[in-house]
Each structure stands twice: as structure tokens, then as C-alpha cells.
Amino acid sequence: MASMKARILSLAAAATVAVAGCSSGGGGQPGEPAASGQSITMWTFKQSHAAALQKAAEQFTAQTGIGVKVEAVTPDDVFKSKIQSAAQTGDLPDVLEAHAAGEDLELGASGLLADISGDVNDAWKGRFLPSTQNAGVLDQGRIDRAAADSPFKQAKAGSMYAVPFTAGAFGIVYANKEKLQAAGLSPDTPPASWEEFVAALKTSTEKDPQAGGLSLGLKVSQVGFNWVYQPLAHAYLGKEKFQGLFGKDTAAGFGSPDGVKTLDLYSQLTPYWMPGATTLGIDEADIAFAQGKSAYNVGGTFTLAFLAQNGMSPDKVLTFPIPPSAAGAHKDIVMAPLALTSLGVTSTSKNRAAALKWLDYVTSPSGAGLVAKESLDLPATDLGAEAATLMGPELAALQKYFTGDPASTYDAGDTTFFPGGYDQVKPGDAFVRLSPLKELDPAQAGKELDAIFGAMWKSAE
Amino acid sequence: MAARWKEWLTGWAFVFPAVALFAVMGVYTIGSGLALSFASWNGFTPEWIWVGLENYADLLWADPSLAPGVRRAAWNTLQVCVAVPLLTVLISLPLAVTLNSVRRLRGLLRSVYFLPYVTTGIATYYAWRYLLEPEGSINLMLRSAGLGSLAQPQGWLANPSTALWTLILILVWSAVPTATLLYLTGLQAIDPSMVEAARIDGAAPRQVLRRIIVPLLTPMTAGIVLLGVRDSLHGFQIFLIMTNGGPGGHTNVLALETYELAFFKGLAPTLGLSSALGWLLFVGAVLLTLANARLLRRVR
Numbered sequence: 211m212a213s214m215k216a217r218i219l220s221l222a223a224a225a226t227v228a229v230a231g232c233s234s235g236g237g238g239q240p241g242e243p244a245a246s247g248q249s250i251t252m253w254t255f256k257q258s259h260a261a262a263l264q265k266a267a268e269q270f271t272a273q274t275g276i277g278v279k280v281e282a283v284t285p286d287d288v289f290k291s292k293i294q295s296a297a298q299t300g301d302l303p304d305v306l307e308a309h310a311a312g313e314d315l316e317l318g319a320s321g322l323l324a325d326i327s328g329d330v331n332d333a334w335k336g337r338f339l340p341s342t343q344n345a346g347v348l349d350q351g352r353i354d355r356a357a358a359d360s361p362f363k364q365a366k367a368g369s370m371y372a373v374p375f376t377a378g379a380f381g382i383v384y385a386n387k388e389k390l391q392a393a394g395l396s397p398d399t400p401p402a403s404w405e406e407f408v409a410a411l412k413t414s415t416e417k418d419p420q421a422g423g424l425s426l427g428l429k430v431s432q433v434g435f436n437w438v439y440q441p442l443a444h445a446y447l448g449k450e451k452f453q454g455l456f457g458k459d460t461a462a463g464f465g466s467p468d469g470v471k472t473l474d475l476y477s478q479l480t481p482y483w484m485p486g487a488t489t490l491g492i493d494e495a496d497i498a499f500a501q502g503k504s505a506y507n508v509g510g511t512f513t514l515a516f517l518a519q520n521g522m523s524p525d526k527v528l529t530f531p532i533p534p535s536a537a538g539a540h541k542d543i544v545m546a547p548l549a550l551t552s553l554g555v556t557s558t559s560k561n562r563a564a565a566l567k568w569l570d571y572v573t574s575p576s577g578a579g580l581v582a583k584e585s586l587d588l589p590a591t592d593l594g595a596e597a598a599t600l601m602g603p604e605l606a607a608l609q610k611y612f613t614g615d616p617a618s619t620y621d622a623g624d625t626t627f628f629p630g631g632y633d634q635v636k637p638g639d640a641f642v643r644l645s646p647l648k649e650l651d652p653a654q655a656g657k658e659l660d661a662i663f664g665a666m667w668k669s670a671e
Numbered sequence: 672m673a674a675r676w677k678e679w680l681t682g683w684a685f686v687f688p689a690v691a692l693f694a695v696m697g698v699y700t701i702g703s704g705l706a707l708s709f710a711s712w713n714g715f716t717p718e719w720i721w722v723g724l725e726n727y728a729d730l731l732w733a734d735p736s737l738a739p740g741v742r743r744a745a746w747n748t749l750q751v752c753v754a755v756p757l758l759t760v761l762i763s764l765p766l767a768v769t770l771n772s773v774r775r776l777r778g779l780l781r782s783v784y785f786l787p788y789v790t791t792g793i794a795t796y797y798a799w800r801y802l803l804e805p806e807g808s809i810n811l812m813l814r815s816a817g818l819g820s821l822a823q824p825q826g827w828l829a830n831p832s833t834a835l836w837t838l839i840l841i842l843v844w845s846a847v848p849t850a851t852l853l854y855l856t857g858l859q860a861i862d863p864s865m866v867e868a869a870r871i872d873g874a875a876p877r878q879v880l881r882r883i884i885v886p887l888l889t890p891m892t893a894g895i896v897l898l899g900v901r902d903s904l905h906g907f908q909i910f911l912i913m914t915n916g917g918p919g920g921h922t923n924v925l926a927l928e929t930y931e932l933a934f935f936k937g938l939a940p941t942l943g944l945s946s947a948l949g950w951l952l953f954v955g956a957v958l959l960t961l962a963n964a965r966l967l968r969r970v971r
Contacts, residue, residue: 287934294714316938320715359711359720359940420806429915485805486826488918631939633736635931642919647831649919665735 248564249277251303255289256551257282258515259307259376262584263572269580270571276564297322304559305568310374310549310590311345311623318371319348319361323554327370329566337573338374338549339612341621342590345549346372355630357670372552373573374590376582378511379545379611380622381441383407385528389505393417400530403541404442404475407533411482414505423484425504427492428646432638436622437508438479438532439641443472444620445534445543453627458667465656473644473652473659475535480645488642496520508532511608512550515586524604531611534618544614548623549590575600629663630670636662708947713940720940726947740920741928741948748904748924751839752959756899758843759850760892766847767854768880781855788848796912799841803827828914831921838909838922846902850895857891858884893967897960904956925952 254260260282267278281303283289296302302322308314317323327347335343347370348362356362387397393414401407414422427433444452447468454462455469463469484504487495492509493516499507500520507513514524531543553572555565571577578591579600586605598606625632637659644655708726710719725733732738770780787795802808803826810822823830827837861884869879885892907926910916916923916931925948932945 290714290934290938297715313938316713317715320713320938321717322715357939359722361713361716361940364716429917431915431917431919485824486829488829489800489804489826489914491915631736633936635935636736636740639917639920642917646825647919649831662736665739669734669736 248275248561249279250305250559250561250564250568251279251281252305252307252568253281253283253289253292253303254307254551255282255284255286255309256307256585256587257284258519258585258587259551259581262581262587263307265584266572266577266580267568270568270577273571274567276567278568293317293322300558302556302558304556304561304565306554306556307375307551308372308554310342310372310552314346314372314552314554315348315352316361318346318369318554319365321361321557323371324557324559324562325366325369325371326373326555326566326569327368330370330373334373334570334573337575337592338590339377339547339592341546341623342374342377342549345374345590345623346370346552346554351626355626355628355670357631360630372554373569374549374551375553375573375578376512376549376551376587377547377590378550378588378608379531379547380437380510381508381532381543381545381620382510382513382608382611383530383532384499384507384509384513384517385530386499386502386505387526387528389414389418389422389502390528393422393505397528400528401533403536404478404533404538405536408478408482411479411506415482418505420485421503422505423482424479424487424506424508425484425490425495425499426487426508427490427495428483428488428642429491429494430638431488431642432634433492433508434476434645435638435641436634437510439472439476440622441532441543441545441620442475442535445532445540445618446472446475446538448539449617451539456627456629456663458664460660460664463656463663464659465653469659470652470656473655476641477645477652477655480648483646487646510550511547511588511611514604514608518586529608540615540618542614542618544616544619545611546619546621546623547588547590547609547612548621552590629666632666636666704946705950707943708950710943711940712942713938714942715938716940719943722943726943727951730944730948730951737944740923741925743920744916744923744925744928747835747922748926750835751842751924752900752903754836754839755842755846755903756896758839759846759899760895762843763847763850763895764854764885764888764892767851767858768884770851771855771858784851785848787845788852792845792908793912795845796841796909800828800913803837805829829918831918834914834918835922838913841913842903842906842909846899849898853891853895854888857888861887889967893963896963896967900959900963901956904952904959925955 252263254263260280263280267280271277283292293302293306306317306323308317314323318325348365348367350367353362353365353367385400390397390410394417395410395413401410411424416422426438443455447455451462451468455464455472457463460466464473484498490498496507496509496513496516497520498504500517500522509516514527514529517527518524531545534540534543553569555562555569559565572581573589573591575591575593575596578589579593579596581587582589582593582601582605586602588601588605588608593600597609640650640655640658640662643649644652650658707719709721709723711722711726712719729737730741766784770777770784773780805824805826807826809827813819813822823833828834865883866879869883874882905926907924907930910922910924910927911930914922916927929945929948929952932941932948
């Protein structure tokens, strides 16, 4: 009986949807209209987004009558296994927030996210920061680079599985102004070069050997490689030589004179890591910094929100991108913002039109601004001149690292030069062995990294 | 005839729920896991891609970006597999004998030594992490006792030469209570007249322990060693929580590698590899169990 009622209700709802004929609003023109009184569900892997999204959902419901229930599923491995189980049992929600430019594409190519390329028109795409606009689009290059058993091989180039939601950059250094002052360093002037940064680290560590160093969650071994080394090496070598490090030609690889020099620069950090840095996860390192156990901390633009949640007021930190070496090719580092998370509509959603309408709202300047302000996470939506008003001054200030000389711009989202099946943990472990463990010197690390990437290229063939 | 038929039906009616449950939860999942080890799948696509024995070959030798890491993890696993059961037996047997001979506060002491078992594993692992930090209690105690040269300035888990053995000792710490309890059960089952007779014949306590008690406890030792090997092969929580295989991969073990292949390779189709590694671990466990059983039979 209950089942009969449910069927009648869903038929009635479908009929209402069919006759309502309302469009998705904004730039989107979904194929079917959404109906007021509907309710959609959404899963996110970011705990810090859940409350902000729910607040935005209240505004959205007031405007459209469509209810949104947001559920946070953390940590990442639980989120992934829950999606796997739900995909098998047909219990996926209507909307998923996933890691952008990777996980979202995998989910789409595996048939879990719907292709929304027909719904997201140019006007909608135009809202996003330029470097993030196509983060949810599967291009032919990615299909070509994928391993033979990758689901990408079965997908259609040009499919769009998600719209960018939050954006940001890695390789942002946070410095504790009080500790800088105590060490006799300027709390308002960031170091102009890598050499000045290392000298400042030396000063702060000498002043406070236990709590004057640099924190980074090296328990996740790849963060040193991704967040510190790569922007540093990119600025030192320039884009072409930097990309050459990862190639098949070892003459231009990490073991080459140029490569060894970049590894030598990175290894200069060895005396200044906070004690026990290799046992800390990313969040734990941020917490250690917020608790005053280190003077410097490396993170991303998203770290500001976490530090604030852990009691460190944004006005007490000096932020700057990883400084370039004075001897390098570029004297500035500009961080291209990359989409960090994205939103997709599941292919099994019975509420596709309502889900698209929600995506449309939450990526609009007002929706994205509201979520950004509540979560202290930068949106992929370009808020332009309204950024400071919508997001607050500290968060808006982080956006200044996104603009500058295109030649100096480090784009962490550009993965075109990596081998297929690229696994960042293996080079990450080698970097930990270089610094802080000192088990390898720069020349040995260069050889080991070339061997690791050589093996990856071979595996990808 | 009708009565027998009825009896047969009644029997099956009672057994059927358990059989059905095992068929679904046991046979199906084991069969599905085994099949997956011959396939490539990321957990999301509707179809598996069959690859035959490729996953096993890749793990053991064929994939140059995979096999060396698996071999390193296998070496670490072997150290854990040998050290944990051995140290557990070496600590819990004398402890059980002592507890068995104590007359006063016996209940309290048994409760104290059993405490590590009843506390939640993950919570204790976090507590251990705090103790092992650079400014943690272990270093503090060493410095206070004038043994500062033994303290680890980077913490016990950040030094590659101490990290794995620190984890082994924590595993032993959590395994000793169960082993002690098993030995206590075994000790109480020994006929006191045998020990008494040996003493009357002039056997020293050390000889009683070596010649009478230890041989009689061999079945218990076999069980404890098996449990230790099983836990060492399959347990990965301690490695995940305390070091994540670090620093620099020095504490990576096969069970953690299996978990990483399943859940931390983005959405790459590595579930088949993970399953294959799980089956290799299973084969390893069976071989070690057989070797252990044979060895103990010979000792007996």
C-alpha cells in the first residue's frame, strides 16, 4: 500500500515537474524543469563545508521551494567507500562534492556522475576563475594519457561531469607574527627570496629551537614534494625545464645538474623542520602551528579556515607563497588557482533539474560568497570587486597571489607532463628521505627520483 | 520414513539461516574477493576488466613502480611477524607464571595486566603517539633519569631506526594481556601433583618451569604464536594511525599497502591489485601456520 502511495506521489510529482516548465535559472538550461516542494540530497567529504552549504540551502529553499539535505561523510576513504557501496545499491544522493579535476572525472567516466555539458552554458562557465572553468571537463589529452584499464578510455572527450566549486592554491606559507617579532624579524614583510626565507627560518629556530621551525604534515609524505618543492623548482628552472624533470629523458631529470640544484635548495630546510614533522598529518601540522609549536607552516589557501577554526586569528599570520630562489629563472611566484572541489549531479538522480538548479545557485556570486564566508574557503566563482564584501578581507587577500606574470605562474593543476598512473607517494617518500631524514643527499635523491619516474613511465606503457 | 523426512526437514530448518548467512556473507564475499584479484576495477564502473594473473605478477615482479615497494613492505611485515609473537611469548609466559604464584592482590594484578586488552585500540594508539612525541613522556622520563642520550629529539616514530621497533613493542604490549590470560588458563589446568612430585625429586623452580610447565603449555604457545602471526599479517590500524607507513616508507607493511591500494590511489582501478595482495597475505598466513604447527609438533 505504501509502495502504491509512493508511486502515485512520484507520478504526481513527475506530472507537476512536467507541467511546471520552470527553467534552471542563471546560465543553465537543464533538459527538464525543477519543481518547488522537491527535496534533493547532497554528500560532501568536507566537514567544514557542510554547515556552510546547509546555510546556503536555506536561502535556496526560500527562493525556490526545493529542499536540500547536506551530509558530510569523512574522512576521504570513508567517503569513497560509501560512494562505492551506494553505487552498487543504487542509493547515491543527487549531488556529490568531489575532489576536482581528478576524482570528479573518474566518477563521471565510471558512470556515476551525469554529463552536464549540455546544461552548463558559456555564461555559467564564465562565472568561474579562468583556470578552473574546465576542471570538470574530460579532455582528449587526459583520455590519451590514461592507462589502458582506466575508465577514461570508455568515456567521451568533452563530457562535463562537474562544475568547479572551491578553488585555491598550495604552497602558501603562514608565519606567526608574534614569533617573527620575538625573533627580531619583520612581522609584516614576507621574505623576498628562498634564501631570505631560509635565513629567517634559521633566525627563528635559533631564537626558539623547539617551536621556531617549520611545520608541515610530512606523515603524508608527498606534501613536501607537492607544496614546497614543485613551486620552488618551477620558479628556479622555468616551466619547460621543470616539466622536463618528470619526463622519460633522465638527462633532463632530477639527477641532472639542474635537478640536483633544486633538490639542494629544498634540502636547505633540513635543520629547520619542527621536531617530529614526519609523524604529523596535514591537519595535525596546522594545529601544531595554531598552538604555537612552530613559527612557519606551509599549506594552501584553504589552510586559513582551518587555522581560524583552531583558534588562530587570521590577523595574527603573515601569508606569502613559497619564495623563489634569487638565483632562479623567475623572481616571482604566482600561484594559478586550481579547482579544489567540484559539484556533480549523479547519473541516477531522479531530481536532475532540481540538482542543477542547486548547482546553479551555489556557484552564483551570492551563493558562492555565502558559502565562502561561512566556510572560509575560496570559491571557484570569480567574485570580482565584491570579493572582500562577500568573503571578508583576510580570505579576499589570499586571492592576490593568483595574479601576476604568466611566465612565473605555477599551475599545480597542469598534470599533462606526468606519467599515466602517476603515484605521488613514491616520490614523496624519497623527498622525506632527502629532508628531514638526510638518508639521501641531493645527488642520490635525484637518481632515486629518476628511477621512480622511469618505473612509472614503464608501467604506463 | 515420514518421521525421518520430518526430522531431516526440521534439522535443515534450524541450520538453514546459518548456512544462508554464511553463503551470503562468507562464501559470496570470499569468492567475490578472489575473483576480483583477477580483475581491474576502481569500485565504480559497472564492469570488471579481467586481467588473469597480471595483478599477482605486477605485485611480485612485473610492475617496476609497484613490486619494489611491495618487497620492502614484505620485509617489514616479516620482521613484525617474527618479533611480535616471539616477544609476546617471552614476556607473557614468565608474567603468567608469576601471576599464578602470587597469593596477595592476585585479582587486582590480573586486572591491571589485562587493561591494555580492554581499552580501545585506536584510542590507545593515539595515546601512545603523545607519549612518543619529541616532548612526550618517554623522552621526558629518559631525560629526568639522566638518560638523555637515549631520548629521540625527533620523537620515537620519526627516527627510521626506532620507528618500526617502537610499533612492534606497542603491538607486543597490546598482545601480552590475551597471551597472559591464555597461559594462566593453561597453568591452572596443569595437575599440581606433577609439579609437586618434581619438587620432591629435587627439581629447582627453573627446572620445573623448563622441563614441566613449558612443555605442557606448548598448545597454548602454538595458539598465541598463531594469533600473533595473524594479527601481524592482517593488522594495519597501528601503522596507519601512528606512522602511515613513514617516515619515508620505513614502517610500511603489506596490510597497510593493501589498504592504500584499495582506498588511497585516487580512483585508479587498483581494487584488483589490493585484493590480489590480500590473497598473497592469506597464502603467507597459511604457510606460516603450517610451518608453526609442524615445528611445535616436533618440539612436543
